[in-house]
Amino acid sequence: MEQNSLLEKWLNNNLSEVEMETFQKSEEYPFYQKLIADASTFKASHFSQLSNFESLKQRLPKREVPVRKLNATTWILRIASVFVLGFALFYFFQFKPEVKIETLAGQKTTVELPDASLVTLNAMSEITYSAKKWKKNRSLTLKGEAFFDVAKGARFDVITDKGSVSVLGTEFNVKQREENFEVICFEGIVKVISGNFTEELRAGERLRLHKGELIRSKSAMEGPQWNSGVSDFIEFPFIEVIKELERQYNIEVILNEVSGESLFTGGFVHNDLENALRSVTEPFGLNFSISENQLVTISKREN
Known part of the structure; x- marks a missing residue:
């Protein structure tokens, strides 16, 4: 056969x-x-x-x-x-892989999570979460900065390298860049955990952790300024302001004999580079120049 x-x-x-x-x-x-x-x-x-x-x-x-x-x-x-x-x-x-969403320099985007919560990512930021496990575990990791409009439900966790934020349903902003970790609550109550401390923030309160120092302050904003095209800072080191400028405009900035540790309070717009540069240099009496390849040099003003 x-x-x-x-x-x-x-x-x-x-x-x-x-x-x-x-x-x-x-x-x-x-x-x-x-x-x-x-x-x-x-x-x-x-x-x-x-x-x-x-x-x-x-x-x-x-x-x-x-x-x-x-x-x-x-x-x-x-x-x-x-x-x-x-x-x-x-x-x-x-075994679905985790969902990763990221933005490039000068880019912002809003995404809807499986529970209808909304996340708006600032430039050069990233979130990662598991869509399969979302119903049981509303948790994501964040690199960079994002604004969250969380749908009511089980606990919602935002995890960063510097700390985590837990809420039930609220609006808040989380920023984690280099040595800075900042949380602003716009609605409801959020719990912030970082290292050995745990803090609760209510609407209109801001918490910032910089190089191990915890700073609490009030915030009159109804939402993050960057989501409206403006980056704002309260006593931030100048070098971090410059890094945010680089992220928003996708440029390189060189500080020529200029201290990056001076504290800056103010802001800059995202749609006009020269205007933005004037906003961050004039308070310190600095000059700036822009080359053809978008290389920016900031230097001391000559007497």
Whole structure:
């Protein structure tokens, strides 16, 4: 009896005892057996199956098709392809990778999370979260700065390298850049955890952690200024103001014999580079120049 016929009967569990004995003595049998054993370890869930192939066949429209014999290699490839496809589907649905959203220099974007919470990312910022686990764990990691409008529900956690913020449903802004960690609450109550301290902020309160020093202050803003095209600062080191300027305009700034530790209070717009540069240099009596390739140099004003 031809090997192809034995293989087909074996797959359909229709071999007689004599045929089974013949088939088991063939050179290919160990390979077929291992392939089926590997496929049987695949466990799919939430899928219904028909009781037998005949019930499926009865549902299909009858039509005449040419009969084509399949050789052993074709059968093996078909079995293998089904196994690979099944494993791929299982992996996709059971082990979905985390969702990552990031912005480039000069870019802002608003995204909707699975629970309808909204996150607006400032320039050069990034959030990562698990869509699959979101219903049980409303948690994401943040690099950079973002404004959150959180839908009411279970606890919502924002995790950064410098600390975390936990809320139930509110509006707040989180900023984590280099050594700075800042949280502003615009609505509701947020809990801030960083290192050994835990603080609660209510609407209109701001908390900032800089180089281990905790600073609390009031905020009269109804939302983050950067979301309206303006970056604002209260006693921030000048070098950090310059870095934010670089992020918003996608430029490089060189400080020529200018201290980056001087504290700056003020702001700059995001749609006019020269205006922005005047806003950050004039309070210190500094000059600036812009080269053709958008390289900005800030230097002391000559007497």
